[in-house]
Amino acid sequence: MAQSAFHGVFPYLVSPIDAAGAVKEDVLSRLCDDLINAGVHGLTPLGSTGEFAYLSWPQRRRIVEVVIAAARGRVPVVAGVAATTIADAVAQAREFEGLGCQGILAILEAYFPLTDDGVFQYFKAIADAVALPVVLYTNPNFQRVDLSLPVIERLSHVANIGYIKDASNNTGRLLSIINQVGVRMKVFAASAHIPATVMLIGGVGWMAGPACVAPRQSVELYDLCRRGDWNKAMERQRPLWALNQDFAKYNLAACIKGALELQGYAVGAPLPPQAPLSAEGIEDVKRTLLAIGAL
Numbered sequence: 001m002a003q004s005a006f007h008g009v010f011p012y013l014v015s016p017i018d019a020a021g022a023v024k025e026d027v028l029s030r031l032c033d034d035l036i037n038a039g040v041h042g043l044t045p046l047g048s049t050g051e052f053a054y055l056s057w058p059q060r061r062r063i064v065e066v067v068i069a070a071a072r073g074r075v076p077v078v079a080g081v082a083a084t085t086i087a088d089a090v091a092q093a094r095e096f097e098g099l100g101c102q103g104i105l106a107i108l109e110a111y112f113p114l115t116d117d118g119v120f121q122y123f124k125a126i127a128d129a130v131a132l133p134v135v136l137y138t139n140p141n142f143q144r145v146d147l148s149l150p151v152i153e154r155l156s157h158v159a160n161i162g163y164i165k166d167a168s169n170n171t172g173r174l175l176s177i178i179n180q181v182g183v184r185m186k187v188f189a190a191s192a193h194i195p196a197t198v199m200l201i202g203g204v205g206w207m208a209g210p211a212c213v214a215p216r217q218s219v220e221l222y223d224l225c226r227r228g229d230w231n232k233a234m235e236r237q238r239p240l241w242a243l244n245q246d247f248a249k250y251n252l253a254a255c256i257k258g259a260l261e262l263q264g265y266a267v268g269a270p271l272p273p274q275a276p277l278s279a280e281g282i283e284d285v286k287r288t289l290l291a292i293g294a295l
Contacts, residue, residue: 005076006103006133006163007204008041009218010188011211012049014257015063016267023062027266031212032070038215041205041222043067044105046080048139048167049209051253053082053109054271061095068100076102078135078207084109086122090129103133105165105207110145120151127158134160135188135207139167149180156181165207167192178202191244196237199225209252210243213259214294242288250281259285262295 016024045067046052064079079096083089127134138147167190189198189206211218224233253270258277269276289295
């Protein structure tokens, strides 16, 4: 699948896991099918909302298998690869390519500090290991090691690294990335950014957990931005931003899993020791979903 195919709304999927540790396959398949029918442009398992850091390798692999099967080639599946070592990351990426993913979302986990060259070598090794398009993912709010602009510049010259999802909540940083590497690398917004604003400055879409619970509204917003109808886009964006604020206020997976439970998806609670959405959180999320027509 060509890199140009990656644009639009890519929900970060939750990972429904039962008490015995098995993937709730029927629930995940139904969610994927409903998201595709709502018009999303791709699916991203094993992002932050997917609790990748809390899952075993067999759980990660099975989740990706289920999502690929549910997608049935209708939209690209861009699976998250996250590791502390290059060897582990390369093995994951190759496995997901073999399963039939159309792209890799590359995430760097770190315990000890790394140099810029170490960061570069990690992401380059993932890209070199597969023939798929690679999306760089940086989230300095949670990660020990960030992607600096010099490293992003170097990585933008790797042939199959064509995208970056930046969750820094610094829109100026996104513009700096676009100004520096925008010819070679396209930018996806995160839930920390205002999607319409990122589209205005040259972004190609967003990869975010909130799109799981408001897919139709998210796609409508994207279409308005693509048409350049900024007045109507902002009319849609203003109420939708409340969902992003809920997402930032509460645990990421708890917020989206709690919202999906309200919508009738038995996705369960986040994996312990994470706490489920509080009673106050449930009421906040419920009010937001009602206000945007998602409940």
